[in-house]
Amino acid sequence: MEESQQDAAVESDEPHNLEEMLRAIEAIETPSGRIRFDEVLDAIGRRSFGPLLLLAGMVTLMPVVSGIPGVPSLMAAFTLLVSGQLLLGRRTFWFPGWLRNRTLPSDKVHTGLKWMYKPARWIDRLLHSRFSFMTGKQGMRVTALACFVLALAMPPMELVPLTVNIAGVALTLFGLAIMARDGLLSTLAFIVTGTSLFTIIYNLT
Numbered sequence: 001m002e003e004s005q006q007d008a009a010v011e012s013d014e015p016h017n018l019e020e021m022l023r024a025i026e027a028i029e030t031p032s033g034r035i036r037f038d039e040v041l042d043a044i045g046r047r048s049f050g051p052l053l054l055l056a057g058m059v060t061l062m063p064v065v066s067g068i069p070g071v072p073s074l075m076a077a078f079t080l081l082v083s084g085q086l087l088l089g090r091r092t093f094w095f096p097g098w099l100r101n102r103t104l105p106s107d108k109v110h111t112g113l114k115w116m117y118k119p120a121r122w123i124d125r126l127l128h129s130r131f132s133f134m135t136g137k138q139g140m141r142v143t144a145l146a147c148f149v150l151a152l153a154m155p156p157m158e159l160v161p162l163t164v165n166i167a168g169v170a171l172t173l174f175g176l177a178i179m180a181r182d183g184l185l186s187t188l189a190f191i192v193t194g195t196s197l198f199t200i201i202y203n204l205t
Contacts, residue, residue: 004130008117014048014051015051015054016125016179017179021044021051021054022179023201024044025040025044025109025113033105034103034105034106035106035109035139036100036103037102037104038102040155040201041055045093046092046093047091050178051148051175052175053083053147054169054176054179055078056171056175057170057173057175058116058168058172058175059071059075061169061170061171062113062116065134069158072155072164073154073155073158075151075171075202076151076154076155077099078099079147079154080152081095081096081149082144082147083144083145083147084144084148086140086141089145127158127180127182128180129179129180129181129187130180130181130183130184131182131184132183134184134186134187135178135181135182135183135186139183139186143174143177143186146193147159147193149193150170150171150196150197150198153196153200155169156200156204157196159202159204160203160204163200163203166199169196170193171198173188174186
């Protein structure tokens with residue numbers, strides 16, 4: 001009983017839509033001009049699959065950030081860790097120090113956040129709880145498997161323009177779908193994932 005109350009308290013502190021996620025990251029103080037990945041994890045919460053997937057999708061989707069060499073591969077490693085641990089049945093997520101201590105230029109992060117605010121408000125208005133079986137326990141495992149496969153394909157995507165941004169769209173949709181319990185959005189995310197994987201296979205063969 002006490003554990004479930006603690007889980008509920010944790011979830012209440014975590015962002016529940018895209019705009020809340022953006023504001024949580026924007027509120028991080030960065031006097032050094034760099035933002036640590038560990039600080040972002042603290043801001044959005046470390047225990048929920050949806051916000052963590054949404055974070056990976058947002059970073060991969062923002063052109064000003066995803067264009068930094070190595071960032072797509074960093075987000076791929078992050079997604080592999082999150083989705084792999086969910087498939088193993090872990091309730092909390094562990095991240096190694098080398099990942100938590102990575103930094104990004106805070107000016108580029110804030111530029112990307114400002115670029116996303118307007119579409120974020122529009123997207124949030126479209127989110128509804130529907131087709132909940134797609135985001136239930138089994139649906140989450142299927143989603144984790146799809147994200148795991150997508151993450152494996154992300155490093156080669158750096159060689160093909162725009163494909164990594166399509167992967168970012170898929171991860172963003174999956175994250176939002178889980179947070180809003182929106183099965184229709186989850187279905188769309190699977191379609192975008194298939195498109196992303198087909199595109200990278202087609203261009204590299």
